[in-house]
Amino acid sequence: xxxxxxxxxxxxxxxxxxxxxxxxxxxxxxxxxxxxxxxxxxxxxxxxxxxxxxxxxxxxxxxxxxxxxxxxxxxxxxxxxxxxxxxxxxxxxxxxxxxxxxxxxxxxxxxxxxxxxxxxxxxxxxxxxxxxxxxxxxxxxxxxxxxxxxxxxxxxxxxxxxxxxxxxxxxxxxxxxxxxxxxxxxxxxxxxxxxxxxxxxxxxxxxxxxxxxxxxxxxxxxxxxxxxxxxxxxxxxxxxxxxxxxxxxxxxxxxxxxxxxxxxxxxxxxxxxxxxxxxxxxxxxxxxxxxxxxxxxxxxxxxxxxxxxxxxxxxxxxxxxxxxxxxxxxxxxxxxxxxxxxxxxxx
Amino acid sequence: xxxxxxxxxxxxxxxxxxxxxxxxxxxxxxxxxxxxxxxxxxxxxxxxxxxxxxxxxxxxxxxxxxxxxxxxxxxxxxxxxxxxxxxxxxxxxxxxxxxxxxxxxxxxxxxxxxxxxxxxxxxxxxxxxxxxxxxxxxxxxxxxxxxxxxxxxxxxxxxxxxxxxxxxxxxxxxxxxxxxxxxxxxxxxxxxxxxxxxxxxxxxxxxxxxxxxxxxxxxxxxxxxxxxxxxxxxxxxxxxxxxxxxxxxxxxxxxxxxxxxxxxxxxxxxxxxxxxxxxxxxxxxxxxxxxxxxxxxxxxxxxxxxxxxxxxxxxxxxxxxxxxxxxxxxxxxxxxxxxxxxxxxxx
Numbered sequence: 001x002x003x004x005x006x007x008x009x010x011x012x013x014x015x016x017x018x019x020x021x022x023x024x025x026x027x028x029x030x031x032x033x034x035x036x037x038x039x040x041x042x043x044x045x046x047x048x049x050x051x052x053x054x055x056x057x058x059x060x061x062x063x064x065x066x067x068x069x070x071x072x073x074x075x076x077x078x079x080x081x082x083x084x085x086x087x088x089x090x091x092x093x094x095x096x097x098x099x100x101x102x103x104x105x106x107x108x109x110x111x112x113x114x115x116x117x118x119x120x121x122x123x124x125x126x127x128x129x130x131x132x133x134x135x136x137x138x139x140x141x142x143x144x145x146x147x148x149x150x151x152x153x154x155x156x157x158x159x160x161x162x163x164x165x166x167x168x169x170x171x172x173x174x175x176x177x178x179x180x181x182x183x184x185x186x187x188x189x190x191x192x193x194x195x196x197x198x199x200x201x202x203x204x205x206x207x208x209x210x211x212x213x214x215x216x217x218x219x220x221x222x223x224x225x226x227x228x229x230x231x232x233x234x235x236x237x238x239x240x241x242x243x244x245x246x247x248x249x250x251x252x253x254x255x256x257x258x259x260x261x262x263x264x265x266x267x268x269x270x271x272x273x274x275x276x277x278x279x280x281x282x283x284x285x286x287x288x289x290x291x292x293x294x295x296x297x298x299x300x301x302x303x304x305x306x307x308x309x310x311x312x313x314x315x316x317x318x319x320x321x322x323x324x325x326x327x328x329x330x331x332x333x334x335x336x337x338x339x340x341x342x343x344x345x346x347x
Numbered sequence: 348x349x350x351x352x353x354x355x356x357x358x359x360x361x362x363x364x365x366x367x368x369x370x371x372x373x374x375x376x377x378x379x380x381x382x383x384x385x386x387x388x389x390x391x392x393x394x395x396x397x398x399x400x401x402x403x404x405x406x407x408x409x410x411x412x413x414x415x416x417x418x419x420x421x422x423x424x425x426x427x428x429x430x431x432x433x434x435x436x437x438x439x440x441x442x443x444x445x446x447x448x449x450x451x452x453x454x455x456x457x458x459x460x461x462x463x464x465x466x467x468x469x470x471x472x473x474x475x476x477x478x479x480x481x482x483x484x485x486x487x488x489x490x491x492x493x494x495x496x497x498x499x500x501x502x503x504x505x506x507x508x509x510x511x512x513x514x515x516x517x518x519x520x521x522x523x524x525x526x527x528x529x530x531x532x533x534x535x536x537x538x539x540x541x542x543x544x545x546x547x548x549x550x551x552x553x554x555x556x557x558x559x560x561x562x563x564x565x566x567x568x569x570x571x572x573x574x575x576x577x578x579x580x581x582x583x584x585x586x587x588x589x590x591x592x593x594x595x596x597x598x599x600x601x602x603x604x605x606x607x608x609x610x611x612x613x614x615x616x617x618x619x620x621x622x623x624x625x626x627x628x629x630x631x632x633x634x635x636x637x638x639x640x641x642x643x644x645x646x647x648x649x650x651x652x653x654x655x656x657x658x659x660x661x662x663x664x665x666x667x668x669x670x671x672x673x674x675x676x677x678x679x680x681x682x683x684x685x686x687x688x689x690x691x692x693x694x
Contacts, residue, residue: 062621063586226616239410245620248613265610266595269573273592273628274410280627281620 004031005041005082008317009102012067015059019328024057025073025321032104040084042097042105044077047317047338048126049324051249063283073101073320076131077340078115078122089114096125101320103340119299122343127335128302128309129295131284132160135246137294138287139222140168143244143280148173150219151238153210155179155229157189157198158310160335161246165222166195167307174220177213179206179229181330188333192308207232217241226250234263237275245281249328310334351378352388352429355664356449359414362406366675371404372420372668379451387433389426389444389452394664394685395473396422396671398596410630420448420667423478424687425462425469436461443472448667450687466646469690474682475649475656476642478631479507482593484641485634486569487515490591490627495520497566498585500557502526502576504536504545505657507682508593512569513542514654521567524560526553526576528677535680539655554579564588573597581610584622592628596675657681 006029013026035041055062056074067074077100081093086109089095094115099105115122120129127133144165146152152169156162157178166176166189178189178198189198197213199206210232217238223230227250237243271277301307312332314323317340327336353376360373382388402409403421414421424447428440433456436442441462446452462469467476474480491512493499499516503509504525513523513536525536525545536545544560546553557579564585570577574597584590618624648654659679661670664687674683 062617063623223616226613230612230616245616248616248620263612265577265612265615266573268612268615269570269577269592269595269626270409271628272626273595276410276628276630276633278625278627279616279619280625281618281623283623286623 004033005104006030007032007102007104009072009100010317010320011070011072012057014069016054016057020054020057020321020325022321022325027318032106035083035085035106037085039106039108040086040089041082042077042079042095042099042107043082044079044099044103044105044317044340045094045343046078046123046126047101047320047340048076048130049320049327049336049338050075050132051247051328053324054249054328074098075100076126077102078125079105094122096130101317103317120302123311123313123335123337124302124309126337127160127311128164128307129298130160132335133164133298133309134287134291134294135284136161136164136168136222137298138284138290139244139246139282140165140172140220141290141293142287143278143282144169144220144222144242146172146174146220150174151177151214151216152220152222153177153179153214153218153233154222155201155225156249156330157193157195158185158334159224159332160309161224162222163189163193163309163334164307167193169220170194170196177210177218179210179225185333188310192310201229207235211236220244222246224249231263234268234271237271237277239275241275241277243277243279245279246284312336313339315339351380352451353377354379354449354451356419356447357664357667358417358419359404361416363401363404367401367404367668367672369668369672374665379453382430382432382453384432386453386455387431387436388429389424389442389446389454390429391424391426391446391450391452391664391687392441392690393425393470393473394422394448394667394687395424395477396667396674396683396685397479398594398675400671401596401675421445422447423473424449425472426452441469443477448664450664467649470658470660470682470684471649471656473684474507474658475511475654476645477507479682480511480645480656481634481638481641482631483508483511483515483569484645485631485637486591486593486629487512487519487567488637488640489634490625490629491516491567491569491589493519493521493567497521498524498561498563499567499569500524500526500561500565500580501569502548502572503596503677504540504542505532505681506571506679507656508571509569510536510540510656510681511654514540516567517541517543524557524565526557526572532680535657539657548576554582558583567591569593571596578610581615581618584618584624586622587624588622589625590627592626593631659683660686662686 016024056067096113098111146169152174154162154165157180169176176195178195186198199209218236221233223245224247226248312334320338363371403414443460445458493516499521501509501512504527516523523542525542533545533547546556565583568580570592571594573595659681667685
């Protein structure tokens with residue numbers, strides 16, 4: 001049993017006004033006592049950075065509580081058990097835990113899930129096999145329900161949600177159209193992920209390009225970005241189109257200003273009626289009943305390379321804020337993960 | 348077999364600009380030849396007037412084709428067979444048909460359904476037992492799904508859709524809150540229909556009154572009006588609320604102008620996500636698979652007075668335009684039906 005460890009952690013220093021800035025985060029150290037009865041000490045190996053975290057930085061809660069000022073930034077991690085006085089966990093075990101942006105944490109096992117090394121690379125459990133992948137899987141199964149020959153559109157198509165949405169849509173026999181930012185990401189989406197078409201939203205003429213890529217309209221729009229993409233998608237929605245809404249990253253910084261030609265709510269509601277659209281928001285854990293299917297179906301497909309994914313690995317907990325700020329601007333390429341410690345580091 | 352009959356009918360004279368005016372309609376006469384092989388001649392007894400007809404008067408089609416200039420206004424009727432060369436129909440039979448605003452029509456039996464007199468009063472098949480009633484029934488079963496102790500809100504609560512939504516919600520164990528215009532309608536909704544609470548939208552302070560009537564928020568908002576009511580409902584929607592959208596009468600005349608404090612689309616989409624709302628449009632015939640259940644369950648409840656309804660009967664086809672224009676302003680009290688001919692009239 002080790003003595004107290006010094007945990008490095010990143011806390012919320014101030015609520016961002018618009019896009020977060022470096023000063024909104026603060027790196028702190030904290031001495032953690034050895035685990036008490038029913039506790040274990042975790043060493044973070046990989047930290048997941050995800051867009052939803054931006055919402056938690058606001059003082060007003062959304063669907064989940066805000067991070068308090070001075071509190072550790074929330075987040076999922078792949079961690080290794082260092083010391084344990086909790087039944088069922090032994091030093092060396094790998095787990096998925098909601099430890100936050102921290103190098104070490106004490107845990108009572110709440111919301112912890114054991115990982116079996118060798119099933120898939122460990123960081124994949126934060127991406128294609130983790131929350132983002134499950135979001136894609138469950139949102140399509142419950143709400144999107146792509147049918148053969150339908151057209152499925154998703155933005156951030158090189159990211160962990162979008163890339164799986166498109167690949168699962170194709171497996172269902174639908175046409176997958178992706179939207180991504182920049183030539184490199186677009187080439188990856190088309191050539192590596194096998195989408196039927198891809199559009200670069202950094203090029204002018206998004207609406208026209210999307211219309212050309214969707215000659216039979218759009219049957220499923222998996223909404224994870226909001227903003228101008230939604231404006232381009234909306235007129236192309238077919239009767240009975242389904243819009244699972246899992247994220248609105250374009251609006252998270254709260255800086256998007258309505259323009260005179262923006263869609264109005266009456267126009268949106270008229271389309272909901274006349275096209276019989278379904279708009280439905282969901283958070284991945286609302287659809288927990290699909291978790292077992294997901295964990296049975298996806299890992300073999302990832303292992304054998306049928307399902308592809310991109311990972312953007314950043315080294316060092318201290319670099320998490322910069323990487324997170326970049327992600328909100330689309331600077332990452334694939335699932336953004338921070339390597340907090342080496343997998344094979346000494347426990 | 349009679350000779351040619353002179354049909355009186357009301358045609359679309361011009362596309363309305365905003366609210367329809369008398370000059371947008373024209374009463375015509377037309378000589379109908381006796382039915383040919385596979386045809387029957389129908390005599391309209393009751394004509395249904397419904398808000399959706401306003402949309403058909405626009406030159407641009409919505410979910411259904413527009414009425415062409417000079418074409419007969421569309422609509423469902425209860426009619427009696429005058430003469431028949433169509434198998435299965437004999438003079439004297441009562442049917443439900445899509446004959447339009449006309450005193451007589453030839454029919455090949457398409458979209459015609461036989462009515463059994465004595466099951467319920469004939470005009471009820473245009474209201475509580477017809478399209479509006481089925482809209483309420485199917486929209487609640489498929490989308491609204493009220494649960495015990497939930498709060499269900501509906502506007503136009505004395506009308507044929509709203510009155511059944513509230514009564515069915517209560518039968519499901521939910522709390523029914525109605526919105527209606529004027530003291531008489533509100534008293535009817537509360538005292539006769541048995542809603543738990545009712546709000547007069549003609550009184551000031553709709554948003555405050557609705558909040559007071561829904562202390563536990565709103566779980567189902569059955570959207571059939573749009574406009575200011577939606578603005579008042581929106582902030583009160585609970586997580587996982589369902590919004591079946593079957594009509595937007597407040598917007599049908601296209602005269603509602605967005606105000607500075609109107610809900611924005613980004614705000615709406617943020618709520619769809621964070622509250623996991625379901626907004627889903629539907630037209631009654633999308634949900635045809637519930638028709639048999641509806642026709643089995645509802646007529647006995649109407650016959651024994653368990654389910655109540657109000658009817659606003661207007662005499663004379665020539666008065667249909669005026670009655671229709673009034674309905675769009677909420678002047679009717681209950682299901683608006685035009686008595687085109689006496690039930691017991693000579694065939």
